[in-house]
Amino acid sequence: MSDSSSNGDVVAALRDALGADCVSTGDAIGARHFTNYGEAAGVRPRALLRPRSVDDVSRALAICTAHRQAVVPQGGMTGLAAGAEPGARDVVLSLERMQGVVEIDADAATVTAWAGTPLEALQQAVDDAGFALGIDLGARGSCQIGGNVATNAGGNRVIRYGTTREQVLGLEVVLADGTVLSSLNKMLKNNAGYDLRQIFVGSEGTLGVVTRVVLRLHPRLAAPSTALCAVRDTAAALALLRAARTACSDLLSFEAMWPAFYGYVCEHTPGMRAPLPADDGVKVLIECASGDAAQTAGRFEAVLADWLERGLIDDAALAQNAADAQAFWTVREGLAIDDLPGLVNFDVGIPPRETAAFIEACDRALKARWPGAHVFFFGHLGDSNLHVCVSAPYAAGERAHDVDAVLYPLVRDAGGSVSAEHGIGRYKRDWLGCSRSDAEIAAMRRLKHAFDPLGLLNPGKVI
Amino acid sequence: MSDSSSNGDVVAALRDALGADCVSTGDAIGARHFTNYGEAAGVRPRALLRPRSVDDVSRALAICTAHRQAVVPQGGMTGLAAGAEPGARDVVLSLERMQGVVEIDADAATVTAWAGTPLEALQQAVDDAGFALGIDLGARGSCQIGGNVATNAGGNRVIRYGTTREQVLGLEVVLADGTVLSSLNKMLKNNAGYDLRQIFVGSEGTLGVVTRVVLRLHPRLAAPSTALCAVRDTAAALALLRAARTACSDLLSFEAMWPAFYGYVCEHTPGMRAPLPADDGVKVLIECASGDAAQTAGRFEAVLADWLERGLIDDAALAQNAADAQAFWTVREGLAIDDLPGLVNFDVGIPPRETAAFIEACDRALKARWPGAHVFFFGHLGDSNLHVCVSAPYAAGERAHDVDAVLYPLVRDAGGSVSAEHGIGRYKRDWLGCSRSDAEIAAMRRLKHAFDPLGLLNPGKVI
Numbered sequence: 001m002s003d004s005s006s007n008g009d010v011v012a013a014l015r016d017a018l019g020a021d022c023v024s025t026g027d028a029i030g031a032r033h034f035t036n037y038g039e040a041a042g043v044r045p046r047a048l049l050r051p052r053s054v055d056d057v058s059r060a061l062a063i064c065t066a067h068r069q070a071v072v073p074q075g076g077m078t079g080l081a082a083g084a085e086p087g088a089r090d091v092v093l094s095l096e097r098m099q100g101v102v103e104i105d106a107d108a109a110t111v112t113a114w115a116g117t118p119l120e121a122l123q124q125a126v127d128d129a130g131f132a133l134g135i136d137l138g139a140r141g142s143c144q145i146g147g148n149v150a151t152n153a154g155g156n157r158v159i160r161y162g163t164t165r166e167q168v169l170g171l172e173v174v175l176a177d178g179t180v181l182s183s184l185n186k187m188l189k190n191n192a193g194y195d196l197r198q199i200f201v202g203s204e205g206t207l208g209v210v211t212r213v214v215l216r217l218h219p220r221l222a223a224p225s226t227a228l229c230a231v232r233d234t235a236a237a238l239a240l241l242r243a244a245r246t247a248c249s250d251l252l253s254f255e256a257m258w259p260a261f262y263g264y265v266c267e268h269t270p271g272m273r274a275p276l277p278a279d280d281g282v283k284v285l286i287e288c289a290s291g292d293a294a295q296t297a298g299r300f301e302a303v304l305a306d307w308l309e310r311g312l313i314d315d316a317a318l319a320q321n322a323a324d325a326q327a328f329w330t331v332r333e334g335l336a337i338d339d340l341p342g343l344v345n346f347d348v349g350i351p352p353r354e355t356a357a358f359i360e361a362c363d364r365a366l367k368a369r370w371p372g373a374h375v376f377f378f379g380h381l382g383d384s385n386l387h388v389c390v391s392a393p394y395a396a397g398e399r400a401h402d403v404d405a406v407l408y409p410l411v412r413d414a415g416g417s418v419s420a421e422h423g424i425g426r427y428k429r430d431w432l433g434c435s436r437s438d439a440e441i442a443a444m445r446r447l448k449h450a451f452d453p454l455g456l457l458n459p460g461k462v463i
Numbered sequence: 464m465s466d467s468s469s470n471g472d473v474v475a476a477l478r479d480a481l482g483a484d485c486v487s488t489g490d491a492i493g494a495r496h497f498t499n500y501g502e503a504a505g506v507r508p509r510a511l512l513r514p515r516s517v518d519d520v521s522r523a524l525a526i527c528t529a530h531r532q533a534v535v536p537q538g539g540m541t542g543l544a545a546g547a548e549p550g551a552r553d554v555v556l557s558l559e560r561m562q563g564v565v566e567i568d569a570d571a572a573t574v575t576a577w578a579g580t581p582l583e584a585l586q587q588a589v590d591d592a593g594f595a596l597g598i599d600l601g602a603r604g605s606c607q608i609g610g611n612v613a614t615n616a617g618g619n620r621v622i623r624y625g626t627t628r629e630q631v632l633g634l635e636v637v638l639a640d641g642t643v644l645s646s647l648n649k650m651l652k653n654n655a656g657y658d659l660r661q662i663f664v665g666s667e668g669t670l671g672v673v674t675r676v677v678l679r680l681h682p683r684l685a686a687p688s689t690a691l692c693a694v695r696d697t698a699a700a701l702a703l704l705r706a707a708r709t710a711c712s713d714l715l716s717f718e719a720m721w722p723a724f725y726g727y728v729c730e731h732t733p734g735m736r737a738p739l740p741a742d743d744g745v746k747v748l749i750e751c752a753s754g755d756a757a758q759t760a761g762r763f764e765a766v767l768a769d770w771l772e773r774g775l776i777d778d779a780a781l782a783q784n785a786a787d788a789q790a791f792w793t794v795r796e797g798l799a800i801d802d803l804p805g806l807v808n809f810d811v812g813i814p815p816r817e818t819a820a821f822i823e824a825c826d827r828a829l830k831a832r833w834p835g836a837h838v839f840f841f842g843h844l845g846d847s848n849l850h851v852c853v854s855a856p857y858a859a860g861e862r863a864h865d866v867d868a869v870l871y872p873l874v875r876d877a878g879g880s881v882s883a884e885h886g887i888g889r890y891k892r893d894w895l896g897c898s899r900s901d902a903e904i905a906a907m908r909r910l911k912h913a914f915d916p917l918g919l920l921n922p923g924k925v926i
Contacts, residue, residue, distance in 0.1 A: 053503045107701055107815040109708065110849065154652050163652055165661075166629055179902050187812040187847035189617050189626055189663055192898040193925055194892075196905045198628075198661035201655055231809040238570055245572065249713055249753050264697045286522040290712050349650040352570040358773075384571065384650035420652040428655075435655040439642050449915035451906075462656055 010067035010091070011047050014357035017059045018171055026050040030224060036085055037078040037139070038338065045072070045086035049093045049215065054172065054180055054211045057093070058207040061209065062178030064091060070459045071176075073205035075119070077146025078139035080345055081425025082149060083204045083461055090459075093209060095146050098382045102212065104129045108186040109217045110243055113148025115210045131217035134161030137334055152202030154421030156253050157258075161218060162273040163421070164201065170214030175207075184214050204423050205458040209452040224252055224289035225300040226277045226325035229307070230282075230315040234258075234356035237282045238357045241352075241382055243312050247303045253287040254382035255332050258359065259375035261389075262295050268336040275317040275328055284313075284331050284381070287325075332378065340374055340391035342400040346407060347379075349417030350386050358386070358414045365406050366390060385420035401427065424462045433461065468715065472555070473530035474510050476629035480522045487511040496555050499548055500602070501542040501801065508535070508549035516738025517643055517674045518557070521813045524672065524843045525641030533922045534639075534670035537583070541602035543808055544888025546924055547666045553922075556672060558609050565675065567592045571597050571649040573632055578609025578673045578887050585865050594680035596626030601796055601817040609673040615665030617810075617884030622845035623715045624681060626884070627664065633677030636797070638670075639915045643797060647677050662910065668921040670914040682834050687715055687752035688763040693745075693778040697721075700745045703775055704815075706847055707749060710766045713759055716750040717845035718795050721822065724839035724852075729819060731799040738780040738791055747776075747844070750788075786811045795841065803837055803854035805863040809870060810842075812880030819878035821849070821877045829853060848883035864890065871897045887925045895926065 015023045027136055030046045035041040046069075051057045064071050068406065072086040074094045086092045095116035102112040110132070111126055120140040135148055137155030138406045147153075149171070153164045161167065170185035173196075183197055231237050237256050257265075261279035276283060290296045300318075307313045319325035337343060350358045353451050359377050366375050370392035379387035390403045404427075408418055412434035419428055419435075432441060444463050448455070470738050478486045484617035492511045498504040514520045527534050535549040537557045541844050549555045558579035565575040567589065567595075574589055574596070581835050583603040589596045598611055600618030610616075612634070616627045624630065628887075633648035636659075646660055700719050707714055720728075726741035739746060753759045770776045782788035800806060812822045829838050833855035842850035853866045867890075871881055880896075882891055895904060907926050911918070 050637070051492075105814075105816070106705070110703075152654055152658070154654075158652060162625070163628060165658070166625060179906070181902055181906055182900065183903060185880075186814050187880060187883065189621060189843070189848045189883055190848045190880040190898075191615050191617075191882045191886045191888055192812075192880045192911055193895050193904070194670075195549045195615070195628070195661065195665050196609075196903060196906055196910075198658065198664075199910070201661075202658050207657075219712075242569065243574075246754050249682075291709055349653050349655075351568075351649050353568070380652070383652045417648070417650060417653040417655045419654045421612050421654055423654045424656055425754065432656050435653075437645065439644055440646060440659060443638075443642070443644055443659055446913040447657055447662070449909075450909040 010069045013063045013067065014047065014049060014060060017063055018049065018056050020269045022050050022052065022056065032077060033074065033094060034086055035077065036082050037080065043088045044087050045088065045092045047089045047091045048316050049091060050089055050097045051093070052097050054174065056080050057174045057209055058178040058180050060093060061174055061176055065177050065454065065456060068454060068456065069347055070456050072458050073150070073209045075116070075144035075150065076139065078143045079147065079151050080347070081419065081422045081424060081427050083146070083423050083425030085426060087460070095144060095211070098211060098450055101125045105186060110186045110214050110215045110240055111217055112184060112212060113145055114212055115144060117145045119143050119145055119148060126217055127220060130220050132220050133215065134167040134218055135164055145213055149201055149210050149213050150203065150205050151423040154380065154385060156380070158256065158380060159254050160315055165198070167215045168197055168201055171210060171214050171295060172212035173200045173208035175212055178452065181208070183210060186214055188216065197406060199451070202423065204425060204462050206207060206462050207457065208447060212297035219291055221289040222291055222296070223322065224287045224325065225297045226285070226287045226319040226328055227300070228317045228328050229284045229313040230276050231284060231313055232281050234282060234359065237381055238352055238355070240284060240307070240312055243307065248288050248300070250288045251289040251302065253285065255285040255380060256381035257283045257332060258377040260374070261334060261378045262331065264374070264376065265331050265334045265336045269330060272327070272330065275331070278355065281314065285328050287402050322382045334378060337376060337389055341390045342394055343389055344400045344403050346388040347422040348386050348388060348411050349384050349420035350411070350414050351416065352384055354414040354416065355386065358410060358416065362388060362407060362410050365410060366392065366403065369406055370394070376425060383420065404431060411435065426461055429460070429462060468646045469496060473527065474670040476526045476530065477510065477512060477523060480526055481512065481514060481519050485513050485515065485519065494807035495540060496537065496557060497549055498540065499545050500543060505548050505718050506551045507881050508551065508553045508555045510554045512554060513560045514556070515560050517637065518674055520637045520674055521641045522642050524637055524639055528547050528640050531917060531919065532921050534726045535615070536672045536923050538579070538607035538613065539602065539605045542604045542610065542614050542864055542885055542888060543810070544882065544885045544890050546888030547610070548889060550923070556736070558674070561674060564588045565664050567790065568649060573649045573677050574680055575647060575675060575677045576608055578607060580608045582608055582611060583787065589680055589714050590683060593683050595683050596678065597630040597681055598604055598627055607678055612664055612673050612676050613668050614886040615844065617848060619716050621843060625833060628661070630678045630749065631636065631660055631676060634663060634673060635675035636663045636915070639917065644671070647675060649677055651679065662914070665886065667888060667925050669911060669925050670920065681725050682754055684752040685754055685759070686757035686785065687746070687750045687788065688760045688832065689750045689782040689791055689886070690763070690767060691780045691791050692747045692749060692776040693739050694747060694776055695744050697745060698745055698821065700817070700844055701815055703747060703771055705774055706770065711751050711763070713753040715752045716748065719841065719844035720746045720795060721840040722799060723837070725794065725842045727837070727839065728794050728797045728799045732793060735790070735793065737772055738794070739778055748791050800839060800852055801858060805857055806852055806854045807863045807866050809850060809851040810883050810885040811845050811872070811874050812883035813877050814879065815847055816912060817877040817879065818849065821873060821879065825851060825870060825873050829855065829866065833857070844893060846883065867894060874898065889924055895916060
């Protein structure tokens with residue numbers, strides 16, 4: 001296959017250095033390398049690199065820097081912010097061949113893995129060794145741990161373990177100029193100078209390429225206890241959150257669903273029987289887990305009974321088995337809404353005290369602009385993280401992302417974050433100012449300039 | 464008082480801008496502003512600034528930058544690494560007047576406080592509001608929260624809550640040029656661009672001056688259950704750590720003491736009766752706590768009985784009341800060793816698997832160099848953090864810090880960290896290379912240059 005682009009020499013140089021097998025162009029580049037999850041295919045990039053080693057990555061980046069060639073690092077493409085989407089003139093650097101567990105250290109309670117390892121495979125390996133990983137999210141089957149780290153992924157267990165950032169003890173990163181920063185620390189505490197790993201976690205591939213990670217491990221969990229609770233409104237859900245934080249030392253998830261979401265999903269999920277009646281209240285999925293399933297179950301049942309008695313919850317469905325728990329999670333994951341036309345998915349952060357007012361203002365504003373719109377709210381209430389999904393009858397000339405201009409100013413007014421967990425990517429770049437001051441954005445540019453002075457890593461993303 | 468220094472005009476400019484009351488020189492500067500904890504007084508700095516507001520700090524730093532005047536930010540001076548020690552030509556910026564709690568948000572479970580707030584006062588305010596702070600350490604009465612953040616302080620509860628970094632949700636920082644970065648986020652998750660707070664946590668005042676912090680809060684703890692356990696050796700202590708992580712979901716502390724330390728402290732602490740006999744084994748102080756003291760006590764007693772039966776521990780003393788627990792902690796805090804001449808205190812990080820070999824090699828090397836030396840090992844085994852305290856009969860011309868040249872190469876050989884929790888400061892700056900590669904140190908310099916291009920903030924510290 002000939003390469004007729006003006007930067008053809010960079011592709012030739014990459015082939016020379018890495019071998020033809022690591023460098024694809026044209027039709028040899030699979031569509032998954034330029035297709036965001038749940039979207040139509042984008043544009044085919046100039047080339048796809050699939051390195052096999054840190055040294056490959058280092059040489060590739062040095063060559064791209066020498067040729068002033070932009071590089072888009074890529075994991076599983078499930079980030080929902082177009083953060084790994086290439087342009088036509090970009091080179092994609094996929095970590096997919098650098099996968100697998102390097103080591104599980106039971107004394108240090110750590111796992112070391114290659115960046116391209118799928119999250120689910122990593123979870124399985126860790127479980128086999130008698131530990132639990134602190135990261136879990138819906139895309140576990142297709143996302144990669146390097147991408148989880150690069151985007152500081154959130155997910156369903158943040159209330160227990162913190163975000164991905166809190167799991168990362170060590171990191172190996174290759175900078176734009178090919179420098180390898182190998183900081184594969186396994187110690188829980190390390191104050192030997194600036195904590196460089198923090199710069200790269202959540203930087204979405206704009207400051208360096210993650211090649212290996214060391215994650216802390218947690219004790220393996222027995223089967224969780226899971227309940228779906230009914231409360232009157234957002235204020236009642238927040239009161240329940242405070243009670244759960246205190247009463248449930250083994251709290252694993254605290255996930256809220258507002259009425260439109262809960263009702264729609266129960267009605268439109270094939271074979272679903274609503275675990276609790278769909279009404280005007282808020283539903284909260286609570287999960288607890290420890291090393292001892294029976295102990296957790298006993299404590300959790302007592303806590304639920306106490307909450308019912310004290311009126312903290314109006315009703316509760318307690319999962320009697322794994323199938324029940326799975327059914328509750330199926331509602332929460334809400335795949336039924338994905339079929340709605342032009343659906344856009346937001347992952348805003350809203351301070352708890354502002355949540356009720358934000359939901360009301362957001363619902364009102366969107367339906368005023370698009371009467372008949374579906375506006376769904378659900379998410380990780382325990383982490384101040386609200387998902388908003390919108391499907392509206394857009395007029396000719398309107399795009400789904402026109403919702404952004406209605407929603408993000410409301411996030412700004414609430415003192416919230418335009419991204420709690422998915423990251424900024426391309427979709428939210430122009431809205432960063434709703435959550436960050438000019439001084440903060442200028443400081444981010446200082447950082448970008450310090451580590452990628454030519455602006456070659458994932459251009460057009462984040463800032 | 465006249466100021467005859469060559470930079471006298473900077474002092475005049477600072478007095479003009481902040482008022483004479485905020486700027487001290489000469490004898491008006493209290494010795495505590497140039498005396499590290501436990502050491503003789505150092506040299507008096509050019510001036511002492513005690514600003515009352517963020518705006519004061521911003522104007523002061525802008526003036527110092529305009530005059531190319533070095534500034535040493537200062538908290539409680541308890542960091543043990545000379546990280547806030549000024550030189551004769553430096554201006555000290557003390558945060559001590561900017562203290563107090565700004566807000567406790569019970570819904571978000573956060574506290575916002577001024578940097579100069581003493582840790583103990585903050586703990587008390589948080590406790591009064593029904594929460595627990597995730598930070599606790601011996602210097603709680605004199606250290607300041609801004610200093611805790613600037614040094615990423617560790618302490619006794621890291622195994623439960625993580626380091627100070629994990630507590631910091633929001634941060635307000637003033638850069639060398641006077642720019643105020645006010646990122647007072649209260650949300651558990653926020654991926655709106657680069658996480659700037661991470662750059663400043665643990666940077667020891669070399670990248671910016673912390674003025675306000677937002678910390679996450681945890682549920683208030685009832686009285687803990689505390690036991691002192693005897694195990695054979697380091698390997699047995701690590702096996703016990705693994706068991707405790709699994710069996711004690713409410714584990715709060717896991718602190719080890721090796722025989723020389725335990726024996727010396729028990730013998731030399733006035734009025735102390737050794738809770739367990741001093742012998743050749745390792746002693747482990749274990750503390751558990753939840754919201755319910757009786758539940759914790761019941762579980763903990765059962766766990767101890769199980770460990771005795773399974774031979775995981777050889778003996779245990781269970782605190783029957785708060786006085787017992789305090790006595791155990793008095794041994795662990797080991798103030799009795801502070802009277803030894805020329806004592807030097809190390810806070811190294813050692814990977815668990817290397818701990819036993821490191822202790823043996825370190826003890827042997829130090830006693831070969833200084834026969835008759837006291838070499839004590841104790842610390843936060845659950846966090847891979849070992850304290851080494853050395854008092855040796857130094858010859859004429861030797862200094863206590865000559866121990867560094869024996870100890871840090873052994874840390875390097877063990878793949879450890881020259882500082883697990885105190886930070887690098889001045890004392891460990893020249894030893895950073897034992898724990899960080901040239902590439903890592905070069906990356907740290909990129910960061911320093913990006914945020915303090917003139918090198919005016921805390922010069923000579925960290926790098």
